Amino acid sequence: MSAPYLFVDVSAHGFGHLAQVAPVLNALSARLPTLRITLRSGLPTSKLRARVAADFTHLAESSDFGYVMHDAVSVDLAATALAYRQQHADWETRVDRDARLFAALRPDLVLSDVAYLPLAGAARAGIPSLAMCSLNWAELFVHFFAGERWAAAIHRQMLAAYNSAESFLRLTPAMAMADLARRRCIGPIAVIGSDCRQALREQLGAVPDERLILIAFGGVSKELPLADWPHLAGVRWLVPQAWQFENERCTAFESLGRPFADLLRSVDAVITKPGYGTFTEAACNGRPVLYVRRQDWPEQDCLIDWLHGHGRCREISDADLVAGRLQGPLDALWQQRTQPAPSPSGAEEAVAALLPWLAGGDAVGIADRQLLEGAPCKFTANPI
Known part of the structure; x- marks a missing residue:
């Protein structure tokens, strides 16, 4: 045969x-x-x-x-x-x-x-x-x-x-x-990642109470002006390598050499747009999400409704994201009650x-x- x-x-x-x-x-x-x-x-x-x-x-x-x-x-x-x-x-x-x-x-x-x-x-x-x-x-x-x-x-x-x-x-x-x-x-x-939080922090040289925030827009470019953002104490950003922007508080996540699902499972929050892969993997790995809506994209409503029912998430405006006004939304996100992760x-x-x-x-x-x-x-x- x-x-x-x-x-x-x-x-x-x-x-x-x-x-x-x-x-x-x-x-x-x-x-x-x-x-x-x-x-x-x-x-x-x-x-x-x-x-x-x-x-x-x-x-x-x-x-x-x-x-x-x-x-x-x-x-x-x-x-x-x-x-x-x-x-x-x-x-x-x-x-x-x-x-x-x-x-x-x-x-x-x-x-x-x-x-x-x-x-x-x-x-x-x-x-x-x-x-x-x-x-x-x-x-x-x-x-x-x-x-x-x-x-x-x-x-x-x-x-x-x-x-x-x-x-x-x-x-x-x-x-x-x-x-x-x-x-x-x-x-x-969704892929269930391996929890590499401790190893990731050691790799980044992060202090014990430093928060790791993953910014990922699912393979379609949306570059943000991180250099102009206000300083958020105790936050380390993991951003796409294509942005070509790294400093003491910002690291390209591809350079870390870890599977994306492992990174996602090991960070403190994810900033993204409504997209199937990131939304389901965040929910199934128990990671909270800040999201900015897409302009007139009809798929997003079902994704957003599902994530609100199965994970921790909060919408932010595009203006607040571009300006880096994220401290309040992140604090509110982390205060949300954890929900049981859905089974993929x-x-x-x-x-x-x-x-x-x-x-x-x-x-x-x-x-x-x-x-x-x-x-x-x-x-x-x-x-x-």
Whole structure:
């Protein structure tokens, strides 16, 4: 019997899609040691390997662009509209290209988070596919472009691609996805980090009562003027290396050489935007969050509501964040009551959904079949 073969497509729109897929691939490869994986993504190979422990072949290209961003919290709608119109102007050619790729590679299954092009290509090649995510581009497209004359035809192609998948695994938390006929709800996906708090403090030379604050915006740039911030006594900032700003109270977190989940679990607070990976990992690792809202991003409401119900969090304004007015919000955040951390059951549930195509019927347990055959999530559709 040949080794099972999975083709995975991971959006490079930030790091949240990788944060969703990586735990699934790690758990799946533990169940199927001979599994072959081809991973297509525009993310750097080093970033993929930092999250995915399983062996894979990296196909370094993107099959979606998500949304064109001004920065981590604001969308460039004009550029995004142009990009969608260009992508769908030769849609059939793009689908044919993916269909030929899959026909040549002959994977047993295609998994996408959350591009719809590979789903359409897999359907044309006669290869089963699954989608998985907390959002889908069709639902965001309706939110931003429903009033445009050119939008309806593009939206139909998006929905047809998503609905061609055997199932759409709707993570918790997630958007409604009312237009996706084959959605299945699964639990949260998050990596539980190792507590390296003491070792991290020694590495940084932090004093015993110094607070460590991680600033991370999920792979989409939002640089802050830390040099102009007021001094916060007893606070050490861990910031992205791309900011190229380090001093006695500010350290690039990548330079510490530790997995992101370990850092997140070991700090005193996280400052971020609403994004699936950081929100679920903060809640599941019991870390408090200060967040700044994204400008008109429809996914954020379900994420914010979930985090308020399952973790410690507090909203701050973009103006206060840019100005570094954080002492009061941080003090209020640390005074919140700790809640029981939610269980990240979604990765194992996703594995149960993937196994029937990769391990054969004999390897699929009762729980796996129940997930596959369970009733879909129920919502009211809102077509364009």
